[in-house]
Amino acid sequence: MTNKNSDNSAGKNPLPDTYSTRQEVLKNEAEHLENGLMRINLGPSHPATHGILQNVMDLDGETIVKARPVIGYVHRSFEKLGEKYTYNQFLNCTDRMNYVSSPMNNIAWINAVEEMIGINVPSRAQVVRTIINELSRISDHIICNTVLGVDLGAFTGLLYLYHYREMFTNILEKMTGARLTTTFNRVGGLEMDIYDGFAADVKDFLKVFPKILKDFEGLLIHNRIFIDRTKGVGAIDKETALSYGYTGPNLRATGCDYDVRKAYPYLLYDQVDFDIPVGIDGSVYDRFLVRNEEMYQSMKIVSQLIDNIPAGPYRVEDYHYSLPPKKDVYEKMEELIYHFKIVMHGIQVPPGEFYSAAEIANGEMGFYIVSDGGKTPYRVHVRRPCFWYYQSFPELVEGSMLADAVAVMSSLNVIAGELDG
Amino acid sequence: MRELSPDHNIKLKENLAGRFPNAGFKVEENRGIVVIEASRSSLIELMKHLKEDAGCSFNVLMDLTAVDYLDKRKSEERFEVVYMLFSSTSLHRVRIKVKAGDGDDVPSLVSIWKGANWPEREVFDFFGIKFSGHPLMERLIMPDEFRGYPLRKDFPLEGQGEDYLIESILIPDKTKI
Numbered sequence: 001m002t003n004k005n006s007d008n009s010a011g012k013n014p015l016p017d018t019y020s021t022r023q024e025v026l027k028n029e030a031e032h033l034e035n036g037l038m039r040i041n042l043g044p045s046h047p048a049t050h051g052i053l054q055n056v057m058d059l060d061g062e063t064i065v066k067a068r069p070v071i072g073y074v075h076r077s078f079e080k081l082g083e084k085y086t087y088n089q090f091l092n093c094t095d096r097m098n099y100v101s102s103p104m105n106n107i108a109w110i111n112a113v114e115e116m117i118g119i120n121v122p123s124r125a126q127v128v129r130t131i132i133n134e135l136s137r138i139s140d141h142i143i144c145n146t147v148l149g150v151d152l153g154a155f156t157g158l159l160y161l162y163h164y165r166e167m168f169t170n171i172l173e174k175m176t177g178a179r180l181t182t183t184f185n186r187v188g189g190l191e192m193d194i195y196d197g198f199a200a201d202v203k204d205f206l207k208v209f210p211k212i213l214k215d216f217e218g219l220l221i222h223n224r225i226f227i228d229r230t231k232g233v234g235a236i237d238k239e240t241a242l243s244y245g246y247t248g249p250n251l252r253a254t255g256c257d258y259d260v261r262k263a264y265p266y267l268l269y270d271q272v273d274f275d276i277p278v279g280i281d282g283s284v285y286d287r288f289l290v291r292n293e294e295m296y297q298s299m300k301i302v303s304q305l306i307d308n309i310p311a312g313p314y315r316v317e318d319y320h321y322s323l324p325p326k327k328d329v330y331e332k333m334e335e336l337i338y339h340f341k342i343v344m345h346g347i348q349v350p351p352g353e354f355y356s357a358a359e360i361a362n363g364e365m366g367f368y369i370v371s372d373g374g375k376t377p378y379r380v381h382v383r384r385p386c387f388w389y390y391q392s393f394p395e396l397v398e399g400s401m402l403a404d405a406v407a408v409m410s411s412l413n414v415i416a417g418e419l420d421g
Numbered sequence: 422m423r424e425l426s427p428d429h430n431i432k433l434k435e436n437l438a439g440r441f442p443n444a445g446f447k448v449e450e451n452r453g454i455v456v457i458e459a460s461r462s463s464l465i466e467l468m469k470h471l472k473e474d475a476g477c478s479f480n481v482l483m484d485l486t487a488v489d490y491l492d493k494r495k496s497e498e499r500f501e502v503v504y505m506l507f508s509s510t511s512l513h514r515v516r517i518k519v520k521a522g523d524g525d526d527v528p529s530l531v532s533i534w535k536g537a538n539w540p541e542r543e544v545f546d547f548f549g550i551k552f553s554g555h556p557l558m559e560r561l562i563m564p565d566e567f568r569g570y571p572l573r574k575d576f577p578l579e580g581q582g583e584d585y586l587i588e589s590i591l592i593p594d595k596t597k598i
Contacts, residue, residue: 071561071562079547080572080576080578084578240535242481243535244534245536258512263512264512352451355514366483366484368503368505370488379489381486381503383483383484388539391536392535392536420562
């Protein structure tokens with residue numbers, strides 16, 4: 001990308017590379033440049049961008065000569081807020097990163113804090129977390145793959161699968177009270193126990209979903225139009241992908257089998273049986289297939305766990321880290337003091353620095369925490385997978401058609417909230 | 422994070438000591454991960470070695486960020502740029518740190534990893550640390566008109582108010598009013 005930038009900027013009419021020119025570009029939807037190219041804006045608010053992100057493109061006819069992503073429209077500076085919030089409060093910020101599957105971000109953050117402190121979480125909480133984590137992965141991949149279809153003119157797939165995504169959202173609503181920003185989990189375990197009938201609800205989902213997913217696949221993967229629009233489009237090879245810091249399904253579509261769940265197992269991933277699907281050429285079609293297969297693998301993981309949710313505590317019973325039961329707080333002195341200490345002084349995390357990675361739907365979400373021993377982190381940095389791979393967007397689309405750029409953007413699954421942080 | 426084969430860290434330390442006998446890196450282990458403190462001048466050479474040497478093969482730049490130690494380390498340089506490397510073959514990780522003072526340039530890694538482009542711009546955007554050799558050292562996320570570097574510890578959490586933005590955007594030339 002860098003070389004291309006410098007080459008093009010030497011040309012007659014360089015595309016502005018700064019934010020200040022962004023407003024200038026926005027004056028007109030499209031304008032003709034002196035060198036015969038046409039400059040258009042894809043975004044920031046456009047049906048094909050799925051979120052507030054902008055692409056300024058110079059077109060020669062319908063071919064993209066140069067593309068430049070402009071980001072930052074939904075930046076909320078979570079890293080600055082993280083220095084002020086306690087470890088449990090920062091959970092709210094992680095909800096709003098990848099909002100399509102917010103429980104995964106919650107689990108990733110809580111897992112990082114627990115690893116840093118060294119808490120052994122009760123197995124009931126771990127099992128529920130693993131189940132919710134995998135169901136969230138399914139719900140994220142549903143959005144990505146169906147919307148890819150919508151962008152290519154296949155609306156039916158969305159209608160097929162969205163109804164079943166709703167089943168998972170209902171489970172979340174029953175469990176946490178929220179459908180989108182779930183704030184699932186607390187340090188030390190779950191915030192509250194799972195409701196009666198949780199397992200039955202999940203099993204209902206597992207029973208109906210594979211069939212409908214098969215139907216959805218059948219609509220697209222053998223469809224001549226879909227294949228023509230996606231196969232070989234936006235391809236990237238393994239070395240380049242690694243150089244850009246790709247992780248997750250987009251990296252696996254290039255043939256590299258790196259998955260945090262296998263490489264550094266967290267939660268219960270070392271105890272369940274699942275495979276990592278990989279693609280061949282890293283094109284839109286491969287990414288679609290990898291995500292589809294990951295949904296089957298996630299269901300495989302969930303079905304191994306759902307019958308064996310162990311009884312017992314759902315939260316660690318060390319009241320330095322988790323709130324004591326409310327009944328005890330009212331009746332016993334010691335529990336009252338613990339409650340007060342946690343609410344007022346937060347959870348004490350040992351000083352030091354720590355990096356923890358988790359596999360969220362888009363790839364490796366990493367938290368780099370620097371603690372000075374206080375109730376808030378001294379510095380918290382979030383490695384957002386979108387942010388790393390979206391910078392390769394110009395390289396993926398330059399030289400291809402405008403309509404391909406839409407397909408590439410969809411298949412990369414760029415979530416604006418995660419991208420801007 | 423799970424610790425992989427522990428003797429890998431020993432081998433890595435020996436490898437570095439063999440390749441850079443006089444560089445004076447501070448090498449330590451933190452929770453099973455080797456942390457190397459390098460100087461700004463030796464950074465590029467070290468990174469190239471870590472990426473290309475067969476004994477290291479850290480071929481992925483996994484994360485890049487900075488920390489402002491303004492009120493912690495008064496005698497030293499205030500910023501610390503942190504790189505996290507990852508090997509897709511051996512699955513090991515290593516962390517490299519470089520100290521930088523206010524106004525110091527840190528060498529850019531874009532020539533080694535293409536993915537360093539945006540994260541370096543992000544660090545510049547939030548901390549004001551410039552990376553020399555970067556193709557486009559400009560703000561990435563904050564507006565160009567923004568003054569100050571928001572993740573510095575002396576930047577107020579509640580911001581600077583909006584007056585300065587209104588002055589610079591809505592009233593470009595105050596003298597005419």
